[in-house]
Amino acid sequence: QQQVKQSPQSLIVQKGGISIINCAYENTAFDYFPWYQQFPGKGPALLIAIRPDVSEKKEGRFTISFNKSAKQFSLHIMDSQPGDSATYFCAARNTGFQKLVFGTGTRLLVSP
């Protein structure tokens, strides 16, 4: 129930294309869903986050889509750039427990 399943494991997208990473969860008590971006040798950086009372949140080229009934959420990177090449982690948290549960990560490569 505490798992967050993430796919795909790796993704190659051409420059200018759309990168899509998907996550699914089981625990309906989760009420906060962040995405983190991690470059090699660095700690994860908070990219964008959503709460289940909205279906979509957009910040620049990054959009989270949230489907509460399906218990799924996804990250869309529009106009993907080589500088977006990194590992992306979705996560979920039950605010009452304050602990983040992380997905397994997606390694994104944006080819020039």
Add this chain to the structure above:
Amino acid sequence: SAVISQKPSRDICQRGTSLTIQCQVDSQVTMMFWYRQQPGQSLTLIATANQGSEATYESGFVIDKFPISRPNLTFSTLTVSNMSPEDSSIYLCSVAQGANEQFFGPGTRLTVL
């Protein structure tokens, strides 16, 4: 967002020794977390450290192996004790700020020979 620093940034240690990792935050935070990230893997929570109380450890992690101190609202340490090669990993400090946001430090890369 909180600015988090960790020391050391990396270390190579001998089997059987211990290493203490420091985490410093530029603002007062209630909740601090310690994570482990094995190469190419996701993040696993080791423990939650709140100031003024004992750390809360996750399943599979024990205080004797990973003692934690939290002397004030801006600082914490994690010790990896009696190390073995299986402890080679990245150790990350994280803090919760505001109602939801959680930020990570740059990590400490540990190699145990």
